[in-house]
Amino acid sequence: MKKDIEIKGMTCASCAARIERSLKKEKGIRTISVNLAADRATVDYDPQSVSEEKIFEKIRHLGYEPEPEAGQRRSVELDIQGMTCASCVARIEKGLSSLPGTRRVHVNLATEKCFVETEEKNIRPLIEKIESLGYRAHQSESSQNTTxxxxxxxxxxxxxxxxxxxxxxxxxxxxxxxxxxxxxxxxxxxxxxxxxxxxxxxxxxxxxxxxxxxxxxxxxxxxxxxxxxxxxxxxxxxxxxxxxxxxxxxxxxxxxxxxxxxxxxxxxxxxxxxxxxxxxxKLMGLAPKTALVDINGRLVTRRIEEIEPGDCLVVRPGERIPADGRVLEGASYVDES
CATH class of the missing domain: 1.20.120 (Four Helix Bundle (Hemerythrin (Met), subunit A))
Structure with missing residues (x-):
């Protein structure tokens, strides 16, 4: 089982090396790779031999702070259009709170933004729920700056x-x-x-x-x-x-x-x-922001974050590949950059 963990407190390459050395000694951990630039670690482990909490405890023991949010809970910022009053805010908060995995919801009427803490990796159910309430929503372009x-x-x-x-x-x-x-x-x-x-x-x-x-x-x-x-x-x-x-x-x-x-x-x-x-x-920003999804013969434009494994994507001539996948049919020329 692979898991991404956000780790706070790393300052140099020796910090990353210490975490890798210590976790490799733990029984049940197959591989571990620590990315200092991204403040993240990718751990491949056997859940039968070592628990997730044991890994977090080991990292804390070394003097760093692992964030379960990187693997379990994540913060999502959504832009919402169509809200007019406080009752709109209450409707959206109540609707999103009813979804499985949602831990906290806060809607700001003035900025037309919604902040959600969820344990789900896919944000499509959040957007679909908001749209079912009669509003338009998409993930915010601005990412939280950890300064x-x-x-x-x-x-x-x-x-x-x-x-x-x-x-x-x-x-x-x-x-x-x-x-x-x-x-x-x-x-x-x-x-x-x-x-x-x-x-x-x-x-x-x-x-x-x-x-x-x-x-x-x-x-x-x-x-x-x-x-x-x-x-x-x-x-x-x-x-x-x-x-x-x-x-x-x-x-x-x-x-x-x-x-x-x-x-x-x-x-x-x-x-x-x-x-x-x-x-x-910036390099990741060069990736296409949207993809054309074929849903039962109907083409729908979705944001990259809303794509799920198993979706059928349509790539037109000259477009960039939005995600890894397998060619089902057709031949064309695409932008490999």
Whole structure:
């Protein structure tokens, strides 16, 4: 049995490799392929040997968040035409809620859009139900843009960079011989280093912990250990050894700069990944949006998302092939691109 799973929290190729390595060890999993650009994993497994929940639990154990919606529940956005009042909204919501697999329905009269959470892969019953109520509907062209993770990384980087600047300035003043006693005091440096270490660096600690309990250490564990060592050693030097009149170097700026630079690298990596994802979506956008379906001798134009296995499609000369299939009859010239 094959299943597509959306996975949140992957940031680099090592994350994808960790998930693949760990799941391959599970009994009953035949093959697994993780697509970092799409944040998805395709798992081929034996339901008799391993359950779907066991796979999700294993992914969570590694520190990532699997989304059952990718394999069970999906969000569908529909454009609806013909609504005139609140009673229209109530009729559509009631009608769609009665369909099997529908979990949540929300209709917005002002924007003429309908948002449905359903466990069904095929959206044709949703559209047919709306049309049976006297309205016109089709899947919205706009796809939900998942930029939350990207924005979170950007603001985390900005926060870390701003808090690191005073520490970097203190190191610069020390190297150049500029007198700046405030920048060299332990309390001042701790005030700026602690938020970087435990707020900006929290994702490293979280993933490091999961990598320890899953016995699959990675880069995040190294970052957490290295920066924590510099941070704790600076506290020891600045607040304990100086009580005895000893003066030692502080390394608060080292831990803060490491975290900031790693966050900068991850931000650039996420941007590059986003551009790759957009390029893939544009390539997928070249596919035809509609197909001509032969229903008992009557030709009906349907959107690609509404095509089901077993439908008989008509491809005219010069048109692109809308979906994989077998030629039933006829010969022609088509656009192979």
């Amino acid at each position: 939350d993770s990207k924005n979170d990384g950007m603001w985390r980087l900005i926060f870390s960079g701003v808090m690191t600047l005073p520490l970097f300035a203190g190191m610069f003043f020390m190297l150049t011989g500029v007198p700046a006693p405030l920048f060299h005091t332990p309390w001042f440096q701790l005030l700026f280093a602690a938020p970087v270490q435990f707020i900006a660096g929290f994702p490293f600690y979280k993933k490091a912990w999961h990598s320890i309990i899953s016995l699959s250490p990675g880069m995040d564990l190294l970052i957490a250990m290295g920066t924590s060592t510099a941070f704790l050693y600076s506290i020891y030097n600045g607040f304990f050894r100086q009580l005895h009149g000893e003066r030692h170097e502080l390394y608060f700026e080292t831990s803060a700069m490491i975290i900031t630079l790693v966050l900068l690298g991850k931000y650039f990596e996420k941007r590059a990944k986003g551009k790759t994802t957009q390029a893939i979506r």
